[in-house]
Structure formats: C-alpha cells, structure tokens
Amino acid sequence: MNKQIYPLLIAQFLSAFADNAILFAVIAIVMKADHPANWYVPALQSSFLVAFVVLAPWVGGFADHHAKSRVLIVANMIKALGAGLLFMHIEPLLAYCIVGVGAAIYGPAKYGILPELAGHQFLVKANSLVEGSTILAILMGMQIGAKVADQSTDLALAGTIVLFVVSALVTLLLPAKVANHPSTGSKILEFGRQMGQFFTTPRSRFSMLGASLFWATAATLRVLIVAWAPVVFSLNNATEIAELTLFLAVGIIAGSALVPRMIPLEHLRRARLPAYLMGLFIIGLGFTDSLWQARGTLFFVGMMGGMFIVPVNAALQELGMLSIGSGAAVALQGFFQNLAMLIAVGGYTYAASQNADPVIAILVLGSLVFVATFLVSWHLPDNTLNPFKNRR
Numbered sequence: 001m002n003k004q005i006y007p008l009l010i011a012q013f014l015s016a017f018a019d020n021a022i023l024f025a026v027i028a029i030v031m032k033a034d035h036p037a038n039w040y041v042p043a044l045q046s047s048f049l050v051a052f053v054v055l056a057p058w059v060g061g062f063a064d065h066h067a068k069s070r071v072l073i074v075a076n077m078i079k080a081l082g083a084g085l086l087f088m089h090i091e092p093l094l095a096y097c098i099v100g101v102g103a104a105i106y107g108p109a110k111y112g113i114l115p116e117l118a119g120h121q122f123l124v125k126a127n128s129l130v131e132g133s134t135i136l137a138i139l140m141g142m143q144i145g146a147k148v149a150d151q152s153t154d155l156a157l158a159g160t161i162v163l164f165v166v167s168a169l170v171t172l173l174l175p176a177k178v179a180n181h182p183s184t185g186s187k188i189l190e191f192g193r194q195m196g197q198f199f200t201t202p203r204s205r206f207s208m209l210g211a212s213l214f215w216a217t218a219a220t221l222r223v224l225i226v227a228w229a230p231v232v233f234s235l236n237n238a239t240e241i242a243e244l245t246l247f248l249a250v251g252i253i254a255g256s257a258l259v260p261r262m263i264p265l266e267h268l269r270r271a272r273l274p275a276y277l278m279g280l281f282i283i284g285l286g287f288t289d290s291l292w293q294a295r296g297t298l299f300f301v302g303m304m305g306g307m308f309i310v311p312v313n314a315a316l317q318e319l320g321m322l323s324i325g326s327g328a329a330v331a332l333q334g335f336f337q338n339l340a341m342l343i344a345v346g347g348y349t350y351a352a353s354q355n356a357d358p359v360i361a362i363l364v365l366g367s368l369v370f371v372a373t374f375l376v377s378w379h380l381p382d383n384t385l386n387p388f389k390n391r392r
Contacts, residue, residue, distance in 0.1 A: 008114075015163070015251040016141065017141040024149055037353075043349055044092060046346055051138075061190070064108075064325040068177070075106035078102030082197035110130070123166045125260055150237055203268055223348060233291055251306065283305060286360075
C-alpha cells in the first residue's frame, strides 16, 4: 500500500467530520426555532444536493485535468465559505447549498486520486480504508457536532471552518499529478458522450446505478430519522438523534471492514446480496418499538450498506480509469446518485409537507430499496472484471 494514501485519509477524515458537524449544526438551528416546518430539514438536504447535479458535466473534467490534490484544496475552501455564511446567519438553504458546491467538487478528486495512489491490487483495500475513515468521521462529526451545536451553533460552525482549512493544508502533502490535458468543446456534450461510453456494459451500469441506490437510500433514511425518532421515541434534540444515527454509521464501518475478502472486484455480482438485506432491515426498522431494537436494526442496515457500497465504488473507479477517466466516472456517479437523492429526498419533502406518517415512509423506503436492487442487478454477470475485453 502506497504510504501517500495516509495524508488523503487524514484530509478526508477532517473534511467529512466537518461536513457532518455542519449538518447537525443546521439541524440544531431548525430544532431550536419556534414551530419548525416539517419540510425544512429535507429541503436543506435537497439544497445541498443541487450542486452535484448541476455541476456534474464540469467537476469530473476539472478533477481529471488538474492535480487532484489541489482540487481537494479548492473544494475544502468552498466548503469553508459555506460554513462562514452559516456562521454569519445567512439563510441556511443558501449557505448549505454553497457547502454542497464544495462537496460536488471534492468527490471526483477524492475518489479519482485513489487509483493513482493505490493501483489495481490495493484498490478495494484503499476504498475500504477511505470509507472506514469517512464513516468514523461521520460518526464523530455527528456526535461532537451535535453536542456542541446544542450548546452553541456559532461555536460548532466556527470549528467546522477550522477543520476545512486544516484539511486543505494536509492535502498539500499529496503529490500534484496531472493525468490529462484539458479538452476543448462543450462540457455538456462531452459529459453526454462519457455517459454513453460508460454505460455500455452491465458492470458499469450496475456500479453507477448501485451507488446511486445506496446514497439515495442513505440520504432519505437520514432525514427520515429526524422525523421518525421524535414520533416513535420522543427524541427532541440534535444530540439524541445523532446518538441514534451513530449505530447506522458503526454498521457501515463494520461492513466496509469485512467486505474486501468477501466481495473482490472479480465477483461484483455478490454485492447485490447485502443490498437486498439492507432493504429488508429498513423494513424491519419500521416495526421496531424500542430504542435498542432500533439501534440494532440501524447497525445491520449500515453493515449491509457498507458491504454493498465499497466494492461498487471500487468497480466504478477501476472501470472509469479503463474508459473515461476515474474523475469523470466519479463525476458521472455524482450526477446519477445525487439526482437519485434529489428525487428521493424531494419526494419525502413533499410527503412531509403533507404530514405523511414517518413509519409508513420507512416501510415504503425499504420496499423500494429491495425492488430497485433487483432492477439494477438484472443481467449482471459474475466473471472477470474487465468489460472492455469481454463485453456483454
């Protein structure tokens, strides 16, 4: 394993920690408001996601045509700007959208740099380390961010600004390697061409749509818990909700750690099995009536999700590097997964505005995950990885 991956792990940990501290700082702001609207938290999540869809034709090429390590710095500074706007009490829907712009730029560079640092042999392991450190950062960011935000949202936001800046400084330790020269012509047309080129094989379609399924599920479940926990368990502040969500994050860490030996890239089809189980456990969550049942169920939802997303991400990066470029593939992934997240969270935002029962919403979400897994894995072969040698 290339030792240069360790600065990336540190930088990613700090950035992801700050991402989640901001989220729970905003949740704390909403929960402290008089008579907060049911739709506001899912609307915040939607405002964060808009940049991923709108900027998708440009961020992949930006990552591939510039040193990815330096792109990470730019992205962190944009996130810090969004946090600064929140600190200055600018409308959260706008400020959190700016944080989303930074995150949209950050993703293709973060995942696109992994094949450069790890190579094929260690790519799944590198993804496991990145996903594990990211979920650990999410876990700690939720817990610490929520506790600080319940005491002072300004202090929580100031802390996230510092973390984004420190993450940018750590990124300077990564090599500044430019893989490709900038292309000319319409970025939108190039994005469409890349989309057509990447979707020519069952594996590439599965890796793209599978990642979209996972993140749409995660985003919807996260905002659902904010509405569901107060109704079922009478949890009424950001800290209590973060503590419940902690079990989901721990499960993802466990799944990410277990999966490299169980689902190698050569047997990508196996990844559909934990996805089916993830859907079933989400359905089970809708029937829980005690905190410990909910915590245990969320742990297994997270474990199945971790076992699903790690090999899917690794396959996407490998296939992208073989075809349109790893950064472009991750940007394409960002477009589809965030479009799926926008549709899913937007649908729930509308349902919440109509006072939908959050328990029923969880049951519907789990059922949709199960059906969607069947659809995205349809006709997926289970032989060698390289589809450009053996197309089907």
